Amino acid sequence: MKIAVLVKQVPGSDSPLPINSNQSWLDENGISYVMNECDNYALEEALQIKEENDDGEVVVISLGPDRVQKVIREGLAKGADRAIHIQMNSDSIADPLSLATLFADAIRDEKFDLIFSGLQSDDLGMGQTGIIIGEMLGMSTASLAMATELSEGIIKVKRELEAGFFQWVSMSLPASITIQSGLNIPRYPSLKGIMGAKKKEINIVTPGGHDVKQSAKKVYVPQSDKQTVMIEGSVDQIVDKLVEAFRNEIKVI
Amino acid sequence: MDILIVIEDNNGKVHRMGLESITAAQTMAKDRGFSIAALVMGSNADELATQVSNYDIGEVLKLEHDLLSSYSSDGYAEAVKQVVEKESPKYVFFGHTYQVRDYVPKISAKLMKPFLVDNVLMNSDGDDTVFTKQMFNAKLYSDMIAMDEGPLLISFQSAAYSSDNAASGSASVRDVNINLDSSMIKTQSEDPFQEESGGVDLTSAEIIVSVGRGIGKEENVPMAKDLAKAIGGELASSRPVVDAGWLSSTHQIGSSGQSVSPKMYLALGISGAIQHVVGMKGSKNIVAINKDPEAPIFEIADYGVVGDVLEIVPKLSEALE
Structure with a gap:
C-alpha cells in the first residue's frame, strides 16, 4: 500500500496577514506558518492505515518555496517514510488547475494506491486540488471523508453531507480522497521521530512552466456594511452594558 | 445560452x-x-x-x-x-x-x-x-x-x-x-443517514449561547453551559469544539451542522470562519465576545466585545442570576 499525503503550509490562525504593496498577495515577512489543519488529519489517517496493515509506505508531498520543508519535516517526524518537495518560488498561485497539474506530473510515475489530502486549505479555501489530481490520474475520488475502511483493493469512505447527514461510498483503488477534520486524533511527533526525520529522504522536484487559469487580481480587507456596537471598559462595565443591551435593546431578558 | x-x-x-x-x-x-x-x-x-x-x-x-x-x-x-x-x-x-x-x-x-x-x-x-x-x-x-x-x-x-x-x-x-x-461510474453509494437523532433542536431556540475554539479547553465548556442556563438559552458550538470532542455533534452550527436564526446568538470565542457563519448569519442579533479584534465574527456582529471570554462569561452569568 503506497499512500501519498498532500500537505500545505498555510498562515497560522493567529498569524498577521500583511497585504503586499501592490495588493496582489500577502507580504510573506512576518507570517507564521503551520501545517494546514485538515492535512494533519489526512496524514494521521494514512499513518494509521499503514500501521494497521503493517505494510506500506507513506509519502508526504508539498508544493511551495523552501520554507515548506518545515511541514514536510513535521510529516516525516510523525512517521511518513519519505517526501517529495515540488519547489516553487511563491505560494501565491491561486489556481487549483495549474497546481493540480504540477502535482499530477510530479507523482504520476509513483503509482500511488491512495492520495489523501485535506478537504480544503485554510488560506485559499478552493477545495479542489485533491479531486482534480485524482481525476487527472484516472483514480476514483471522494470528498469530505469522515472515516475510511480499507479491504482488498476497495476503500469505503464515510462522506459528510449537508445538514448532519452522512453516506458510505465504496470505490476501488487507486483513489484520491479529501479528508475532513475531526475523523481521528492527530499524533504529535516523538523525540525519536524528530531525530529520525533528519535522515529521511526529501526528493526535490523542480517543475517546468504551467498555464494559469485563474488568479487573484486584488487582495484586501473586507469592509463591513454592518454597524457593530463595540462594548468597551473594565470587565464589570462590559458585563453591565451587556445585561443592559440584553434587557433594553435585544429584549431577551 | x-x-x-x-x-x-x-x-x-x-x-x-x-x-x-x-x-x-x-x-x-x-x-x-x-x-x-x-x-x-x-x-x-x-x-x-x-x-x-x-x-x-x-x-x-x-x-x-x-x-x-x-x-x-x-x-x-x-x-x-x-x-x-x-x-x-x-x-x-x-x-x-x-x-x-x-x-x-x-x-x-x-x-x-x-x-x-x-x-x-x-x-x-x-x-x-x-x-x-x-x-x-x-x-x-x-x-x-x-x-x-x-x-x-x-x-x-x-x-x-x-x-x-x-x-x-x-x-x-x-x-x-x-x-x-x-x-x-467508479463509486457505489449507500443511503444517506443521520448519526445522532433526538439531539437538541437548535433551530427553534430563541437564544443560543455558542462556544468556539477560544473557550480554550474542555474544562471551560461548563462555564458557557451555565451562561446558557442563566439566560434561558440553548448551548451550541462551532466545529472545532465538536472535533475536539468537547461537545457532541448535535450542538454544531454551520454548514455541516444546523442552521439557526434565533433572536440572539451569543458567540463566545468563535472566530467566524465561513463554515460556521453560513449557519448563523440569519440571527436577529449577534453578540460576539472574542479576544482577537480582527476576528471575522465582528464583521457580522451587532454587538462586539474584544475581551477574554473566561473573565467575562462567569461574571455575566452571575449578573443574570
Whole structure:
C-alpha cells in the first residue's frame, strides 16, 4: 500500500496577514506558518492505515518555496517514510488547475494506491486540488471523508453531507480522497521521530512552466456594511452594558 | 445560452442555493445582456423542471438517464461535462453545496476549465466579470479573474444572492441527452443517514449561547453551559469544539451542522470562519465576545466585545442570576 499525503503550509490562525504593496498577495515577512489543519488529519489517517496493515509506505508531498520543508519535516517526524518537495518560488498561485497539474506530473510515475489530502486549505479555501489530481490520474475520488475502511483493493469512505447527514461510498483503488477534520486524533511527533526525520529522504522536484487559469487580481480587507456596537471598559462595565443591551435593546431578558 | 445554471435536487425540491444561483444569473444577464438556461437532472427531473420553469430564464434543459437517478460524482461530472460541451455556455453557475464541491472539480479537470468557487459577489469589469471570494478564513477578500475564455465554472456561497430576488417568468422545457455507461461510474453509494437523532433542536431556540475554539479547553465548556442556563438559552458550538470532542455533534452550527436564526446568538470565542457563519448569519442579533479584534465574527456582529471570554462569561452569568 503506497499512500501519498498532500500537505500545505498555510498562515497560522493567529498569524498577521500583511497585504503586499501592490495588493496582489500577502507580504510573506512576518507570517507564521503551520501545517494546514485538515492535512494533519489526512496524514494521521494514512499513518494509521499503514500501521494497521503493517505494510506500506507513506509519502508526504508539498508544493511551495523552501520554507515548506518545515511541514514536510513535521510529516516525516510523525512517521511518513519519505517526501517529495515540488519547489516553487511563491505560494501565491491561486489556481487549483495549474497546481493540480504540477502535482499530477510530479507523482504520476509513483503509482500511488491512495492520495489523501485535506478537504480544503485554510488560506485559499478552493477545495479542489485533491479531486482534480485524482481525476487527472484516472483514480476514483471522494470528498469530505469522515472515516475510511480499507479491504482488498476497495476503500469505503464515510462522506459528510449537508445538514448532519452522512453516506458510505465504496470505490476501488487507486483513489484520491479529501479528508475532513475531526475523523481521528492527530499524533504529535516523538523525540525519536524528530531525530529520525533528519535522515529521511526529501526528493526535490523542480517543475517546468504551467498555464494559469485563474488568479487573484486584488487582495484586501473586507469592509463591513454592518454597524457593530463595540462594548468597551473594565470587565464589570462590559458585563453591565451587556445585561443592559440584553434587557433594553435585544429584549431577551 | 450564455449562462447555464445547474440545479441541485433536494428531495424533489430545488435546492435553496439553486434558487440563489438563478438570482445571480439574472443579475449577470441584466448587466451583460446574456441569456440563461437551467439544467435539471436525476430521478426528480420532472418536478424540478416544473419548479424552475416558473422563473425568468430562457429555457430549462431536462436530462433523464438511469445512471443519474441517484447521485454519483463520476456520473454527474460526466453528464454536466457533456451538456456543457454541447451547449457551449460562457458561464456555468452552481450553488457552493457539498455536492458541488464533490463533483465539479472533476468537470474542471475533464474540460481543463477553471472553477471559481464560493463567491460572495461579482462585478462587471468591461467585457469581463470579477468574482469575489473570501480567503484566509474570511479575514481577507480576493477579487478573482479567470484567464480562460470559458466555459467558466462558477459557484456562489450560500446567501450571496437572495432567492427572494429571483424574477419569475415562464420558461420552456427541452429534453437533452448524453452518453453515459456504467463503466464510467467508479463509486457505489449507500443511503444517506443521520448519526445522532433526538439531539437538541437548535433551530427553534430563541437564544443560543455558542462556544468556539477560544473557550480554550474542555474544562471551560461548563462555564458557557451555565451562561446558557442563566439566560434561558440553548448551548451550541462551532466545529472545532465538536472535533475536539468537547461537545457532541448535535450542538454544531454551520454548514455541516444546523442552521439557526434565533433572536440572539451569543458567540463566545468563535472566530467566524465561513463554515460556521453560513449557519448563523440569519440571527436577529449577534453578540460576539472574542479576544482577537480582527476576528471575522465582528464583521457580522451587532454587538462586539474584544475581551477574554473566561473573565467575562462567569461574571455575566452571575449578573443574570
